Amino acid sequence: MSESVIDKPVIKHVPEQFAGQRLDAALARMFPDYSRSRLQQWIRDGQVLLDGKVVKPRTKLAGDEMLELNIQLESQPDELQPQDIPLDIVFEDEDIIVLNKPAGLVVHPAAGHADGTLVNALLYFDAELARVPRAGIVHRLDKDTTGLMVVARNLRAHKHLVEELQQRTVQREYQAVVQGVITAGGAVDAPVGRHSRDRIRMCVRVDGKPATTHYRVITRFREHTHVQLKLESGRTHQIRVHMQHIRHPIIGDPVYGGRQRIPPQADNELIEQLRAFRRQALHAFRLSLAHPQSGKPLSWRSPLPDDMLQLLATLQKDKEQHGS
Numbered sequence: 474m475s476e477s478v479i480d481k482p483v484i485k486h487v488p489e490q491f492a493g494q495r496l497d498a499a500l501a502r503m504f505p506d507y508s509r510s511r512l513q514q515w516i517r518d519g520q521v522l523l524d525g526k527v528v529k530p531r532t533k534l535a536g537d538e539m540l541e542l543n544i545q546l547e548s549q550p551d552e553l554q555p556q557d558i559p560l561d562i563v564f565e566d567e568d569i570i571v572l573n574k575p576a577g578l579v580v581h582p583a584a585g586h587a588d589g590t591l592v593n594a595l596l597y598f599d600a601e602l603a604r605v606p607r608a609g610i611v612h613r614l615d616k617d618t619t620g621l622m623v624v625a626r627n628l629r630a631h632k633h634l635v636e637e638l639q640q641r642t643v644q645r646e647y648q649a650v651v652q653g654v655i656t657a658g659g660a661v662d663a664p665v666g667r668h669s670r671d672r673i674r675m676c677v678r679v680d681g682k683p684a685t686t687h688y689r690v691i692t693r694f695r696e697h698t699h700v701q702l703k704l705e706s707g708r709t710h711q712i713r714v715h716m717q718h719i720r721h722p723i724i725g726d727p728v729y730g731g732r733q734r735i736p737p738q739a740d741n742e743l744i745e746q747l748r749a750f751r752r753q754a755l756h757a758f759r760l761s762l763a764h765p766q767s768g769k770p771l772s773w774r775s776p777l778p779d780d781m782l783q784l785l786a787t788l789q790k791d792k793e794q795h796g797s
Contacts, residue, residue, distance in 0.1 A: 482541045482542060482543045482544075483504075483541070483542045483543075483544060484539065484540070484541050484542075485503065485539075485540050485542075486537060486538070486539060486540070487499065487503075487523075487534055487536055487537060487538045487539075487540050488503075488536065488537075489536035489537055490536070491503075491534050491536060492534055492535055492536030493533060493534065493536075494533070494534055495530065495531050495532070495533060495534075496516060496521070496523070496528055496529070496530060496531070496532040496533075496534060497509060497512055497513045497516060497530035497531070499534055500512045500516070500521070500542075503540075504542070505629075506627075506628050506629035506632065507544075507628060507632065508632050508635070513530045515542070515543070515544075516528065516529065516530045517529075517530065520542065520543040520544075521540070521541070521542050521543075522540070522541040523538045523539070523540055523541075524538050524539050525539070525541070553582060553588075553592060553593065553596065554588065554593065554596070555593060555596040555597035555600065556588060556589065556593035556594060556596075556597055557594075557597050558578075558589065558591075558593060558594035558597065559594075560572050560594055560595075560598055561573040561574075561575070563621065563773050563775065564771075564773060567626060567627075567766075568625070568626055568627060568629070568630040568764065568765045568766050569623055569624065569625060569626060569630055569634075569764070569765060570595075570598075570599075570609070570623070570624040570626060571621060571622070571623050571624075571760065571773055572621070572622055572624065573619070573620065573621060573775050574591065574614050574618075574619060574620060574621075574622055574757075575619060575778075576616075576617045576618070576619050576752050576778065576780075577616065577617060577752075578590070578591055578594075578616065579591065579616045580592070580610060580613040580614060580616075580622075581607065581610070581613065591610065591622075592607065592608045592610065595608045595609065595610070595624060596608055599626065601626065601627075602624070602626065604627075604628075605625055605626065605627060605628060605631050606631060608624070609624040609625040609626055609630075609631060610622070610624055611623065611624070611625055611631065611634045611635055611638060612638060612643075612645075612707055614757060615710065615713075615753070615755075617727075617752035617753055618752075618753060618755045618756070618757065619755075619756045619757070619775075619778050620647070620756045620757025620758055620775050621645075621757045621758070621759070621760040621773055621775050622757070622760075623643075623760060623762065625765070629765060629766075630765040630766070633765035634762070634765060637762055637763065638707065641705055641706070642762070642763065643760070643761070643762045644703070644759070644760070644761035644762070644772075645703070645704050645707070645757060645759075645760060646701060646702065646703050646704075646757070646758060646759040646760075647701070647702040647703075647704075647712060647755060647756060647757050647758060648691070648699065648700070648701055648702070648755075648756050648758050648777060648781075649699075649700055649702060649712065649716070649723050649724075649753075649754055649755045649756070650697055650698070650699050650700075650723070650724045650754040650781065650784060650785065650788070651697065651698050651700055651716050651721040651722060651723050651724065651754075652696070652697055652721055652722050652723075652724060652730070652731070652733070652734045653696065653697070653698065653720060653721045653734065654693050654694070654695075654696065654697070654698055655688070655690050655693070655698040655700060655721055656690075657690065658687075658688055658689030658690055659687075659688060660685060660686065660687045660688070661684075661685065661686045661688070661715040661716075661718060661719055662684075662685045663677040663681075663684060663715060663718055664677065664678060664679060664680070664681030664682055664683055664684060665677060665678075665681045665682060665684040665708040665709070665710070665711055665714050665715075666678040666680060666681025666682060673728070674710075674728060674729075675708070675709050675710040675711075675713075675714050676714060677714060677715075677718045681708075682706070682708055683706060684705075684706045684708045684711050684715070685704075685705035685706055686702055686703070686704060686705070686711060686712055686715040686716075687702065687703045687705070688700050688701065688702045688703075688716075689701050692785070692789070694736075694788040694789070694791065694792050695736040695737075695788075695791060695792055695795060696734045696735070696736040697724065697734070697736075697788055698721065699785060699788075700721075710728070710729070712755060713726055713728070713729045713753060713755070714729060716729075717729040717730075717731070723753045723754055723755055724747065724750055724753070724754040724784070725750035725751055725752050725753050725754050726752075726753040726755075727751070727752070727753075729753075730753070733747050733748060734747075735747060736791060736795070737795075738795060739791055740791070740794075742787060742790075743787050743788070743790075743791050746783070746784060746787050747784075750780070750784060752780075754780075754781050754784060756775070756777055756778060756781060757775070758774060758775050758776075758777065759772065759773070759774050759775075760772070760773050761773075
């Protein structure tokens with residue numbers, strides 16, 4: 474990903490209060506919209522001058538120097554073109570966009586999905602997002618997982634949201650329909666890493682990254698359970714891997730779902746619906762965070778998509794017909 478330098482550099486006198494401090498630490502306080510790692514990289518790239526001279530991140534300040542900062546903003550690769558793809562915007566202001574992602578929409582371009590992604594849609598919706606890393610996307614949902622995502626519209630908001638995610642203060646809650654009857658709520662605390670033989674899959678492994686998923690029962694059916702889940706971490710495929718790990722894979726999951734369970738004496742409607750459900754029945758239904766600018770706590774809810782509602786209704790009908 475290339476970078477473009479803003480035409481007019483930012484020129485400031487270094488306040489005397491920063492005398493004796495490292496340059497990178499002082500810059501982080503003088504320019505709070507940018508992360509310290511980003512500022513350090515700009516120093517190493519020669520984009521920060523003190524009295525006209527290139528310096529290092531650890532340079533000690535004397536105070537009252539003339540500082541020149543050439544701000545570099547990431548630009549998207551040339552092949553990433555804006556595309557007019559409809560977006561279901563739940564909330565927007567000058568700092569963030571909250572949207573409801575449909576099934577089938579890939580978040581980031583990748584092999585086999587060079588365009589037609591959420592990134593392409595966001596670049597069309599707001600051209601200024603080309604100046605924000607990954608078009609403002611700070612977390613992701615799998616292609617066939619539906620629900621709420623937040624997008625940063627500027628670097629200040631991006632920095633804030635990334636820090637919130639790292640500190641686990643962004644609350645992401647999901648609903649899923651899983652195979653098997655779960656008797657009570659609980660938590661899966663198991664590290665997740667890349668599968669050793671199948672690079673598309675993730676798995677629980679001792680050398681994986683720490684991951685915790687909390688779950689509680691909403692409704693039990695004869696051979697399935699409607700559950701609510703809450704993430705403490707955000708590993709790739711985390712919920713899908715964790716539910717498979719406790720032998721309750723998500724209905725329709727093409728990677729981790731395994732063989733579909735059919736309740737005994739189920740009617741054709743339920744059998745056909747279970748077999749025809751071709752995506753993981755997983756939906757990000759609630760998102761809560763502190764606003765990047767005001768700090769005000771905000772929360773949004775997204776209703777379950779029609780395919781999950783229909784599936785739950787059919788499972789409930791089956792339960793009532795045959796008893797629990």
